Amino acid sequence: MKKTITGRALLTAASLFAIAMPAHAQTQAEQQRSLPQAVPISPSVPDPVDTPWPGGTIDLAVDATDITRGVFRTTETIPLAPGTERLTLLYPEWLPGKHAPRGFLAELTGIRFTANGQDLKWTRDPVEVYAFHVEVPAGTAQVAAQLVYTSPLEPNEGRIVMTPEMMNLKFEDVSLYPAGHYVRRIAIRPTVTFPEGWDVATALDGISRAGDTVQWATTDYQTLVDSPIFAGAYHRAWDLGQNVDLEVFADAPRYLEASEEQIDAHRRLVDEAIALYGSKPFDHYEFLLGLTDKLGGIGLEHHRSSENTLPPDTFTEWKKTEYRRGLLPHEMTHSWNGKFRRPARLWTPDYRQPMQDNLLWVYEGMTSYWDMVLAARSGLQTTDLIKGDIARTVANYMTQPGRAWRSVEDTTHDPIFAARKAKPFSSQSRGEEYYSEGALTWLEADMLIRRETGGRKSLEDFNKRFFGLRDGDWGEVTYEFEDVVADLNAVHPYDWANFLGRRLQLPNQPAPTRGVELAGYRVAFRPEPNPYDEAIMANAKYLNLWHSLGLNVGNDGSVSSVLWDGPAFKAGIVGGADIVAVNGEAYDSDAMKRAIAAAADGGGPIELLIERGGRYLTVPLAYDGGLRYPWLEPVDGKDGEQLLDRLLEPTVAD
Incomplete structure (x- = not known):
């Protein structure tokens, strides 16, 4: 009797054949290629536990006097528990307030470990490169670490933290800490030597000074990292009340001439912030403020202080720098929101x-x-x-x-x-x-x-x-x-x-x-910029055409950013291009604004001469909407106080 093969049986046979062929082909390939297996990664850095560092208090001594070269030199003496055979030290990697791994490990140089006058062998962990394993001879009571932190000298190397006039010393840059313990359980006693005659401000407690060497009381490593230092040759301090101080350092003495009205605004900030939250999550608080265009910019929160820089003429050109003055309110608010109350998964036991x-x-x-x-x-x-x-x-x-x-x-x-x-x-x-x-x-x-x-x-x-x-x-x-x-x-x-x-x-x-x-309120558009846009454009020296042509362009014609799917984008203009001419005129901001206004009055497309990568291209932009800048206008169209205005009114009486 003849056996009939059904369609399903044919499909099954074909499938089996298809599966078998690649397996055979792979066997052939295996005969021609070397196919290694992965080497398992074995954990070599201990996870932190909530126990004290058993060796005792670490001594940290930082020489911060080399303002010419921007170099910090550290000697860190780490006492050991009896029987220690290997010491694993970590450089801070995941930093609070940065929300990311931002440790400046590339700048940490000159690393050397010694005990009893002898150099110790050390290796960098090949997986966790912020970890250093030090071999400890039997009977060693303490290990000394010598570190050289070469801080950036140019902006393209990173944020500048030391100039001939001031410095912003961050302890996470110049120190290591023992692995395996919550950082709040590591006791440390910091000492810093500063340039001759410099003033110093920080939230650290228990200060004592001998000449230009300053020491603070023993603290824990978490508090140390959360307590940066500003120091400098030109300094003034103001008591803002409620155990809050404004510590200001400047590039030159003239920038420290603040009026009483200006300082009173900072006092009101403190009073309004404490009234807003109904508490103080600190025993004292220090605004550390650099008025500088030499030190790198920063606005970073800490529990009992904040690191801030503003333009040198913040006090002397008060109106011009108004748009920047939201920085201190932001950073102080973080003492409540971000430092005291913190997302559970953003809080970490170490760095x-x-x-x-x-x-x-x-x-x-x-x-x-x-x-x-x-x-x-x-x-x-x-x-x-x-x-x-x-x-x-x-x-x-x-x-x-x-x-x-x-x-x-x-x-x-x-x-x-x-x-x-x-x-x-x-x-x-x-x-x-x-x-x-x-x-x-x-x-x-x-x-x-x-x-x-x-x-x-x-x-x-x-x-x-x-x-x-x-x-x-x-x-x-x-x-x-x-x-x-x-x-x-x-x-x-x-x-x-x-x-x-x-x-x-x-x-x-x-x-x-x-x-x-x-x-x-509602957002409405006008041909003139609102006060905030006007201030930003004046300071950054550019023309904001985001809501018209869909781009931002420097006063020199350089295109810095382009709105995706906006008019400029559709015309093929991208960041990095230069606008050489507009409607036949050499580019400047006024020529561009005139061309946009003319197009809105029926003057036809805006013709731009663009240069990019040595090539020139004439680009017509079919846009006739005029200049457009956002403003807030009352929803009901009537002038008068709205709920937003009442929200922004002072709540604390003078």
Whole structure:
């Protein structure tokens, strides 16, 4: 009897044949290629445990006198527990406030370990390259580490931290710490020798001074890293009240001439901040401020201090530098939000464990909301400037194409993988939007609470409940997403989990305009820049055409950024190009503005002569919308005080 083969049987046979052939072919390949196996990675650095470093107190001595070469020289004496055979030391890698691995290991040189006058053998861990393994001879009581930190001398090498006039000494740059212990359990006694006659400011306690050598009381390594130093030849200090000091260092003595009115604004900042949270998460606080264009720029929070730089003429040209004065309100707010209350997965027991940045829209986003409020309430910035800043931010999100694919929460990982580098099309890729879009989300939450409770409750009640719960505590209290939602609901019941989840954790959401609208305003466009845009353009020397041609261009014609899918983008203009001429005239900002105005009056396309990479191209831009800059205007079209204006008014009486 003849056997019939069904279609299914044929398919099965074909499948088996197809599977068998690659296996045979692979066998042939194996005869012609070497195929190694991976070498397993064995952990060689101990994880931290919450126990003290058993050797005792480490002595850290830093020579910071070489201001010519920008070099810090360290001798660190590390006592050992009896029987220690191998010492593993770590250089700080994941740094608080940086939200990423930012340790400057490449600048750490001259590494040498000794004991009893003899050099010790050491190796860098091949996997965790911030770890150093030191072989310890039997009977060794302590190991001395000599380190040379060659700080950057040019901006392309990194942030400059030492000049002939001042320095910003960060202990994480010039020290190592023993692996295997929470850094808060490592006792350390710091000593620094400074250039002759320099003043010194830091949040460290127990200062004693012998000439130019300064020592502080024994502290723990976590507090040491959280307590940077500003020092310099030209210095003034002001008592701002409530155990808060303003310590100012400058490039020259003339920049220290602050008026009483200017200092009073800083005093009001302190009073308004403490009133906003209802507590002080510190025993004392130091604003460390450099007025400089020589030291590298910084704004970095610490629990009992902050590192800040502003332009040298901040006091002497007070109006011109107004747009920069939101820095100190931002960094002080972090003492509550970011230092005292910190996302649980962003808090780490040492500087080796990676940080998880998901909740930075609370840490940085809410801080960015309240820094505007505090800047206005204290008088450091005017309400017109603040409203211009808000208008600029909202308008940018109204046109940002990257919001279609990337959520705000996803941008919290940007510090780790993008390292704050410039991007070809930032409007498409997005950057660290958890700051500014996070702030707009919290504005909406605040206005929603105020509207729904008839003004009886606000986000300020959340502040006092969430951040102000332990006056004087300068430890850390961690939280998760659910804790934020629970305390919001305790202030005003609402579906906060869905509210925050949709706006911050999902892409392709509507532009964040609702908070501004609930506050009584809407974004409208005018041909002249708002005060914030005007100040930014004047300082950075560029022309903002983002909402017209879709680009920003330097006063010299250099294109710095282009809006994805905007008019310039569609015409093939990209960052790095130079606009040589506009409508036949040599480029300058006024010529460009005249051409845009003429096109709006029916003058035809704007003709640009572009140079890029040695090639010249004439580009016609068919745009007739005129100059457009965002402003906030009352929703009802009527002048008068709106809810946003009342939010920005002072709350503490003089």
